[in-house]
Amino acid sequence: AEPQKGGTLRVGFTQGSTSDSLDPATYSNDFMFATSYAVFSTLVEIAPDGSAKPDLAESYEATPDAATWTFRLRDDATFSDGKTVTANDVVASVRHHMGDQSKSGVKPLLAQITDIKADGDKVVVFTLQSGNADFPFIFNDYHLTIRQDQGDGTIDPDTRIGTGGYVIEAFEPGVRIELARRDDYWKEGAAHFDKVLILKVGDAAARMNALMTGEVDLIDRPDLKTIHMLERNRDLRIHTQNGTLHYTMPMHVTTAPFDDVNVRLALKHAIDREAIVQKVLKGYGTVGNDHPIASSMPFYNADLEQHAYDPDKAKHYLGKAGLDSLEVTLHTADAAFNGAVDASVLFSEAAKAAGISVNVAREPDDGYWSNVWLQKPFCTSYWGGRPTPDLMFSAGYAADADWNATKWQNERFNELLLDARAELDESLRAEMYGEMQMLCQTDGGALIPAFGQYVSAMNTRVAMPEKVSEMWDLDSQRFIERWWFA
Amino acid sequence: MTRLQKLILSRLALGILTLFVVSALMFVGIELLPGDLAQQILGQSATPDTLRAFRAELGLDQPPHTRYLDWLSGVVQGDFGQSLASGRKVSDLLGTRLANTMFLAAYAAVIAVPVAVTLGLLAALWRNSIFDRAANIGALSAISMPEFFVAYLLIMLFSIKFGWFPTLARLDTATGLGDALYVTFLPALTLIMVVIAHMMRMTRAAIINVLASPYIEMARLKGVPRWRVVLKHALPNALAPIINVIALNLAYLIVGVVVVEVVFSYPGLGQLLVDAVASRDFPVVQAVGLFFAGTYILLNVAADILSILSNPRLRHGR
């Protein structure tokens, strides 16, 4: 169906916090991601097919070594106060996330930039430390939405003036935001809803009740425990996306007993992945194979043998490690991902058959990321995924990555990572990334039982293109300008 | 009356002291909580670099006592500072939330208190009757259910089944009083169910306790009808415990409603406090915490004073 204009979209979101602010350096939850994309825009967006596509940029190109990138801006893009977007705005917006003072989450990704220059009004040139073929993908990041240069090379972090399709009418952090469409939006075929209201509804039951009683049109993350009830309601539709979202149980490979690769393999065979997909994800997911690359991503290695639940094999590996039984503690909380505690309990039950006792230690949701993740030798976690294997591996598996949650330091793997990044030949890259996935699977410290689908639910009036971007939930959080009411 | 004034003053002074201790304890508590604001805000995306920068910006690199004293000197001058997490003024942040919390509490109280006291009086009047037994069992069952469960039951009944009331209690500045009462009916009802039992049982017990007094026998021997004995002779003398339990429950209505706020997505202070604790945003925690503690203390002082006023013996001190 053709997109139509009109209507007020009311959304119930799981996340959102009183501490949210409009400062792009602070975005840390879906509520602000969606807001960021609706009110501001990025240089590049990820198209439904997963490729990078210019947005505020009209085009971009790299030198052959992929180390210098030149972005040309559109002429027609304007801010909501009528000013056109200039190269200086882009430079100031990107610089906001760089430098010693920056507390931005995107700062590590920008560390590769050695220089940014505005070349006239419409051209920005980035010089990188070394070649990076995937560089444009970075500019899809919700942090890197563009604000106006205040004239001194800085932006006002709290400004509401953006280049997006909507303007803010009311904003109560952690409660709601009200958006109204800009009539002078420069992008064609986008921003269909007249108004959008996003509510933070933290409680899963409350979210589903609100959808059922028609108080909202769309919710994210319905409770999978009761989703079968929603499925029966004919006015509602469950929307799923096979994303890059995956659930992991990182083990510190530097801590006993996880320092023995056989123990790691034993655990990897003692978990019933199918049961987790069925019982925790209620079928909304696929089994994982202990590496973070999704089947939908480029360079996915389809030839790897699938790790499956096999208590005998687990025992076999235990034997190789010189053990006949094993006791480990798995730290978990539903903050890690919805169902993490249940998944851990299922793991614990399944592992008994292999002579492994997995003690489930539930930690408080509050403070989970600072007290448990990266701190405890065995815990549950998730990755929202990255558009490319390079970004994924660099973020969580490279030896020097801040978030190397398993403290894994595989020489071969780290060599390959650098080589593949600078390599422009696609088939060579595929080979390299394939081997890296294998290394992760057999030697790495991450137990990755499942890839989850992004699930959302909405009433049948909400319409969307046939193919949506699957990297993040809800059309990679760009649903506000891409979807419409039928 | 000077005795009463002295008492009020000394109680208030004690209350302020308590507040001070509470604030110091909460500060220590937040200090002891693992992780700090920077880590919480940055969450999974924290890196040592960003953490350092963030801490410096927020002043978290200062020693704790400096930060506490800075904060305290601000508070003494009426300045509650700014939220570390969002940089907004704490007073702005609290404003609407406070109003929302008070609105819901008042809504529930206005219904719950008279109903509970009336039920308690009737139960005492018809002691050991079917009515008394039924009220007692009903009250016990109501308090024995977890609050969120009561809420879900009400939603199931009134929103999903009958479609009479909304499940989200959304209030904004534009909402009129009528609408506000309508959308917050279910959360208010949940709270009413939760607090009514306690007050009812206490009213009943206090009245029955007084009914054993010689002056009740005297009143009956003067030919005073039963209902008048309960209302005119027993109630005034049972007021102190009833007032106290009402104060306790009013405090609960203001202070203890986090769960109800979560279930109905009601933007009140409870959620703000939980969020602020989660993000270690200590100016906000302190402000809300102090407000809660202050509410509790004030209600208690008010209850004491009312108890005294209700008792001529204390009112006209000897």
Add this chain to the structure above:
Amino acid sequence: MLTIRDLSLEAGPRTDPKRILDRFDLDLDRGEVLGLVGESGAGKSSAGLAAMGFTRDGVRIAGGRIEFDGTDLARASQSALRRLHGRRIAYVAQSAAASFNPAHRLIDQFAEGPVLHGTADTATAHEDARALYRQMQLPNPDEIGFRYPHEVSGGQLQRAMTAMAMACRPDLIIFDEPTTALDVTTQIEVLGAMRDITERYGTAAIYITHDLAVVSQMADRITVMRHGREIETAPTPRILESPQEDYTRSLWAVRSIRKPDATGAAEPILTLEATSAHYRSFRALDGIDFTLARGRTTAVVGESGSGKSTLAKVIAGLMAPSEGRVLWNGAPLAGDHGKRTRAQLRDIQMIYQMADTALNPRHTVRETLDRPVSLFTNLKGKARRARVRELMELIELDPDEFLDRRIPELSGGQKQRIGIARALAAEPKFIICDEITSALDQIVAEGILKLLIRLQQELGLTYMFITHDLATVEAIADEVMVMKNGKIVESGPRARIFEAPQEPYTKRLLASVPQMDAGWLDRARRDAAEAKSAEAPA
């Protein structure tokens, strides 16, 4: 006007009821005053209430008739009874302090009845209240009604309650021990006022008491009760002079015990030197000087609030004196009991006024006695058990029957005996008795006094006997000490104080002791008025 026939009241479970009244009969004519006398628990209050057709919770009418002016109150409906109560039959309770509603002003409580019964509107009722208050000789009759009960003294309250009972000019008033809680000097005024008012309006009355002297001043006829039954009824002069029944005679005989006079020189055992004590800034004891003699009984008398109990507390070590010192056998005694030696703690024991609060209701008799025995003696095992039994025999209670009872399962007199036994368990030299008989009825009190006298003779004990009842003083004291406002106003041997009191205050106190002879009340009122005016300048 009132005829009660064959009335039985029951309490407790229906399967195993307890008889409170057993085929009780009573007749009362218009304008007549009937006295109802008997020991505690005899059923006097129950009978009085039954005369109103009222029973306390848990008590029910098991049979019989209560005919008031032609209607049977035993079968009347609640609303019919309500119309009678307060209007035609009124009630004056034992403790006015407890029976006035503390939340309302006196005059509002006065007006409630007339307004409810429709005999007056509020304004008229208030007018009437002032008139009655004046007749009851209350001070400031125009203003006193606007006070709350706690702002009025006990004697005044009792009068206000009588006024309230008169509010609808009832035909019958039930007085239930209206002066028991008052001290003797106040009692006279209240009795007088009550008698005046009933005479003036020709109101019939049932006057319940266990004090024969009092009832003899008030009643035309007297009924003696025991165990819920009528023992004997006769006009007052006749029953006083020639009682028919043994039980009545025994009641009369109570006032006759006398302790034999002490002989021999007395050596001092306890001395107080210029001792004062304070409650915050209030001086409750003011420079007390005295010496107690070994083996003697010293009675301390004085009206309520004169500091008698405070004196006991100071000696016992419950309250440290603020000035002066206490000497025990010549050696200074620490003010705080915690600093006294075990021997000192053992030597000085105390028996309390309210046996109810002096014994832990959660303990059995055995536990109560065993503990001091084990703490203060070296007895173990069998010897200790034997000692406990011996103590029970000393106080004339059967060990087999009582040792395993809990305290609440004892009568008031039995409790008081246990209190004495507990003091004896320590094998003390000196016992302070603080009003130990004032909560007991006379027969029981007599038993206790006899017991104490016997124990003194057997064990050579020294007593300090605090009381405001001069009859008791006459019975047991060797020495008498009169207190007023925290000071000792007069002291000396019993005989001298009783025969030749020096101080007006002592004289007034002595004159207030109720006597059985008919003219006592009038005489006493006159004397009291004179004594008061004589005291005033001093």
Add this chain to the structure above:
Amino acid sequence: MTLLRTAPPTAIFGMLVLAATLLTGIFAPLVAPYGETEIVGAEYLPWSAEYPLGTDNLGRDMLSRMIYGARNTVGLALLTTGIAFGLGAALGMFAALKGGWVDQILSRAIDVVMAVPPLILALMLLAIIGPSIPNMVGVIAVIYLAPVYRLSRAAAMNVVSLDFVDAAKLRGEGTLWLLRREILPNISSTLVAEAGLRFCFVFLFIAALSFLGIGIQPPTADWGSMVKENATLITFGDVTPLIPAGAIALLTVSINFIADWMLHRASGLKS
């Protein structure tokens, strides 16, 4: 036995329920058809002969979890209430007995504890010391200790002014004896009546903690958490969460029936 004969029907009912709960709790492994954490089939199976109450969200047998839940819930609540009452009553009586600055310091400290909202206090304390079961028991006990302190202090105040306490002091009794033998027996009925309600509040509190993400550790079965885990079903008209909720309600009502009766008996003895 004579005691039982005088009990009103409500109290007998209460005692039967309590006894049944305790027995099932104690003999849970014998009574329960399946293990506490055993996954026996698919999720949300309806009631059947095999699974009398169906299965839960992970396919565990509801009945077995209810039975083990009795053990954990009642056990924990008993323990917590016991600690809160033990400590609270001891401190309250101590303050009443000593008076003066001891009383002032204790009472002001308790004021501070009571002035902080309980849920927040629990969240903070548990985040600081870690959410293990012993810690949770300790924290809840501390929170509930405060009102118990107040109650027992007030009740003890009435007792310490009585003469038998003076008499005991004059015998030279130590503080422990005074508290345990003289005061405690006289305030125990007040405490018992309060304990009935508090006992129930404790497992409701545990349930609320679970709701906010801390509380009892999975996969331990506990009624409060079971209500929480299945609560969302209720809005779809599924009765599963009513089972544990009903069990809590039944137990609460029963315990309070017993408490009411004991209170009645105690007051009957007094008058």
